[in-house]
Amino acid sequence: MRALDTDPEITRIVGIDIAEPSFTAKNLEFYKMDIRSPDLVDVIKGCDTVVHLAAVSEDPNEIQDVNVGGTRSVVDAISRAGVRKLIFASSHSVYGAHADNAYPLTESAPVRPSPENVYARSKAEAETIVSYFAHEHPDAVVTTLRIAWTAGPNLPTSHARAVDHKVRFVIAGYDVPMQTVHEDDAAGAIAHTIRNDLPGTFNVCADEAVQAPEEILGQKKVVIPLEKATRIFDKLSAAGVGPSGAQLPLLMYPQVMTNEALSKAGFSPKYTARQTLEAAAEARRQWMNVGTFHVKRRSAVLVGALGAVAVATLLRGRAKRSRD
Secondary structure, eight states, rough: HEEEETTOOOEEEEEESOOOSSSSSSSEEEOOOOOOTHHHHHHHHHOSEEEOOOOOOOHHHHHHHIIIHHOOOOOHHHHHHHHHHHEEEEEEEGGGOOOOOOSSSSSSSSOOTTTTTTHHHHHHHHHHHHOOOOOOHHHHHEEEEOOEEETTTTOOOOHHHHOOOOOOEEEETOOOOBBOEEHHHHHHHHHHHHHHHOOEEEEOEEEEEBBHEEEEEEEEEEOOHHHHHHHHHHHHHHHTTSOOOGGGGGGTTTOBOHHHHHHHTTHHHHHHOHHHHHHHHHHTTEEEETHHHHHHHHHHHHHHHHHHHHHHHHHHHHHHHHHO
8 A cells, every 4th residue: 555655647546355454545445345245346346457465374264265265256356347457466385395396486387385285275276266367358467476475574473473483493404495575575566566567477575585594583493303393393383382294395395486587577676585584573572472462562561560550459458458
């Protein structure tokens, strides 16, 4: 929204979400709506471009329904509304974690999401839906952006495990680099494809990957023997402090992309992967764990102070009653 708000050529923005926006713009028309709503076609009528960002990544049942079913709903609405351009936000995870992955991965690399990664499989299936739409509507401009793990100062808690964990687990003999893209660069890439017709698929990522992210994130590096990894990780996952054994390939085989195609198309990232991780780490230092909750340090201090006041008041009340 911020990237588009200052563009004088954009006179109307239609926002669709199930949550109210935290930022508004002078040209925004907001509709609190699910993308699977039958009313979607009426809302997007008259729009030149649709940017399809909606996705979930936690509940496996919801992932299939929203990421795949939602994409079907979007392309159907676009077809019926006569929208000229579709921009679809996909994920680097569609490449999968495989021993024979190219380094770096180009857009011509095969799409073969890891079987255990439900989110990646849903994004790959959604890409197929978008690709079919492009084939059936040759006059439409269809752009798919495979976006790297997105971080920065506004990294939400739900996606911050890689930053918040105090330990970085590494498989002996494997040390996979970490690739990311700054939130401003991800937004900038989308804005660039809104302003320019770029049919096809493009990787969106920083120019490089970070080889030792634990040094930036202040984590302890723990090396796990491969033969013990599945058993150890399953125990850690059950305790909520580490990856599961099913995620082992992610710790062995890199999914590092190149952004050369998008750079040739006129967009280059402003931030390196290191700068992105530094920004995320600095922002997350303002948060802390309080039991099972993750709260801002200032809030935790306030809660602690109120708790101390409550306890002190209770103790004074008990003392008074005992004297009486």
